[in-house]
Amino acid sequence: MEKIILCDREIDEIKSLVNEISFQYSSVEDDKFLKEASIIAHELPKRIRTFINDFRLLEPSSGVCLISGYPISDTKIGKTPSHWQHRQKISSALEEEIIFILFSALLGDVIGWATQQAGHIVHDVIPIKGHEYEQLGSSSKELLWWHNEDAFHPFRGDYLGMMCLRNQEKAATTVAPVDTSYLKPEEIAILFEPRFTIRPDESHLVKNQSDGQKTQTNSDNLLSSSYQKMSAIDSEPEKISVFYGDPKCPYVRIDPYFMDIDKLKKDDEALKTLNKLIQSIESNLTNLVLQPGDFCFIDNYKAVHGRKPYATVYDGQHRWLKRIIITRDLRKSRSARSSCTSRIIY
Numbered sequence: 001m002e003k004i005i006l007c008d009r010e011i012d013e014i015k016s017l018v019n020e021i022s023f024q025y026s027s028v029e030d031d032k033f034l035k036e037a038s039i040i041a042h043e044l045p046k047r048i049r050t051f052i053n054d055f056r057l058l059e060p061s062s063g064v065c066l067i068s069g070y071p072i073s074d075t076k077i078g079k080t081p082s083h084w085q086h087r088q089k090i091s092s093a094l095e096e097e098i099i100f101i102l103f104s105a106l107l108g109d110v111i112g113w114a115t116q117q118a119g120h121i122v123h124d125v126i127p128i129k130g131h132e133y134e135q136l137g138s139s140s141k142e143l144l145w146w147h148n149e150d151a152f153h154p155f156r157g158d159y160l161g162m163m164c165l166r167n168q169e170k171a172a173t174t175v176a177p178v179d180t181s182y183l184k185p186e187e188i189a190i191l192f193e194p195r196f197t198i199r200p201d202e203s204h205l206v207k208n209q210s211d212g213q214k215t216q217t218n219s220d221n222l223l224s225s226s227y228q229k230m231s232a233i234d235s236e237p238e239k240i241s242v243f244y245g246d247p248k249c250p251y252v253r254i255d256p257y258f259m260d261i262d263k264l265k266k267d268d269e270a271l272k273t274l275n276k277l278i279q280s281i282e283s284n285l286t287n288l289v290l291q292p293g294d295f296c297f298i299d300n301y302k303a304v305h306g307r308k309p310y311a312t313v314y315d316g317q318h319r320w321l322k323r324i325i326i327t328r329d330l331r332k333s334r335s336a337r338s339s340c341t342s343r344i345i346y
């Protein structure tokens, strides 16, 4: 994994940059801030810009990078929310979210889904009472199977960012690069063929819609049709390839939990090859216990991630990550966004 620890001088520089701008915005999802973020990011310390730019362009095989050491004020951020729906009007972590967006802007453009966390761009990853055993980021006692983020969707992000505010439970994120050196050329070729399916994970389905959206969906045709699109992919996922890009160093699109592997029985060759890949990824998984002040970016084309089960108490001091999705090409989703500057995919 590529790693950098912020030094005191860099922390001071970042803080003064944030202080100069934060009074202008009440949310990082403000259109003006999102437009300017890529310009303001030019003023981040050069070592950080170089580190993120190298991660973007050199595509290190680990597929994961970590920027650590930003001090988080536990009292300032207040209690961990009990649900992502209970969002404050002005985030208590606005300063940290600004930094998160500035780092992200060095990788590309942030995006959000109309069908996820009420169409917000910055998500809360927190354990939620009642979700303990779900296959969702808000579960805790259940293993969250490793995956590429939004693997089912052609507009999935190039990167997933996670910023840690709290993790007293020491819950482990799992990460693994996709190593194909042990696969034969003919096996790689099979994984390049559209012989597989991936259904949407449950966070995009209508059953996990926010209460606010439930009343809105009836009157909002765009939102209803977005949920209908998800439901159509869920009931009839198209055939896709697991690998794409360069056969010598393939990019990957995989989410075993939602790949209906049983149904592949009719295609024994595809089934065997996919299982070989799954086992090898499984054997390469490592734990990454995010600490407060960690900013982690995962290359969603080159690495998978998940999370181990963990025990938590919902005491307001429980695990709290912020999460973001970044694309290198905002235009590819233009047909599903309401304007060229909108970040929300319908």
Ligand SMILES: O=C(O)CCC(=O)C(=O)O
Residues within 6 Å of the ligand: 125, 137, 144, 149, 172, 173, 174, 305, 306, 307, 321, 323
């Ligand atoms: O909680 C974690 O560490 C990972 C959760 C996850 O996969 C996600 O939010 O996309």
Ligand SMILES: [Fe+2]
Residues within 6 Å of the ligand: 147, 148, 149, 305, 306
């Ligand atoms: Fe994920």
